[in-house]
Amino acid sequence: MTRIFVTEAVMLAIYGQLLVPPTPVEYIVPYTTILELYELHASEEQLMNNTADDQHVKMKIRELISYFEEPLNKKKIDRALQVPWAKSPMIPVGESTTVTVMNTLDTATYGEAFDPIETELLLASQKAEAPILTDQYELIQRIVESALPVQVYDIDDFDFALEIPMS
Incomplete structure (x- = not known):
C-alpha cells in the first residue's frame, strides 16, 4: 500500500532519504513549491550552514528542476495547471517514490497565521486527506496550537510516519 504525504518540492531535494523509502510513497507537492525551487536555485543566500552541503543541495535542486522540465513530466504538470486543485498524473522519482503535483491556491483561509505556501500545504493536506511532512518546527507548532484538522x-520522524497504520 502506498503512503501519501504532502510536502514542499525543496524537501525532496534537501532530504535524499525521502526518495528512497523502504515502502512505496507518493508525495503531493503544491505547484507553487516547484516554482520556489527556481528562486532557491537562483538565490545567493546559503540554504545550508555548511558550504559543501549548500552546494550539494543546490545541485539536487537543479536536478529536480531539470527532471520536472523533461517533456513528459512537464506535460503531466501542465495538465494539472488547467484546473484549480487538480492533480497531475504520478511522476516517478525513484523505484518506490512518485510525485503528484497539485494546482493549489492560497485562499487566505488561515489569515496571517500561515504564509501562502503553508496555507497551500494545509489545504492540500485536507483535500488529499494526507499528512504534511516538513522540517519546519515552527509550522508544526502553529498547526498543533491552532488545532487544525491535519496530521x-x-x-x-519520517520512518516512524511510514510505520503508522493508514486509516
Whole structure:
C-alpha cells in the first residue's frame, strides 16, 4: 500500500532519504513549491550552514528542476495547471517514490497565521486527506496550537510516519 504525504518540492531535494523509502510513497507537492525551487536555485543566500552541503543541495535542486522540465513530466504538470486543485498524473522519482503535483491556491483561509505556501500545504493536506511532512518546527507548532484538522510529521520522524497504520 502506498503512503501519501504532502510536502514542499525543496524537501525532496534537501532530504535524499525521502526518495528512497523502504515502502512505496507518493508525495503531493503544491505547484507553487516547484516554482520556489527556481528562486532557491537562483538565490545567493546559503540554504545550508555548511558550504559543501549548500552546494550539494543546490545541485539536487537543479536536478529536480531539470527532471520536472523533461517533456513528459512537464506535460503531466501542465495538465494539472488547467484546473484549480487538480492533480497531475504520478511522476516517478525513484523505484518506490512518485510525485503528484497539485494546482493549489492560497485562499487566505488561515489569515496571517500561515504564509501562502503553508496555507497551500494545509489545504492540500485536507483535500488529499494526507499528512504534511516538513522540517519546519515552527509550522508544526502553529498547526498543533491552532488545532487544525491535519496530521503533520517532522522529517526526522519520517520512518516512524511510514510505520503508522493508514486509516
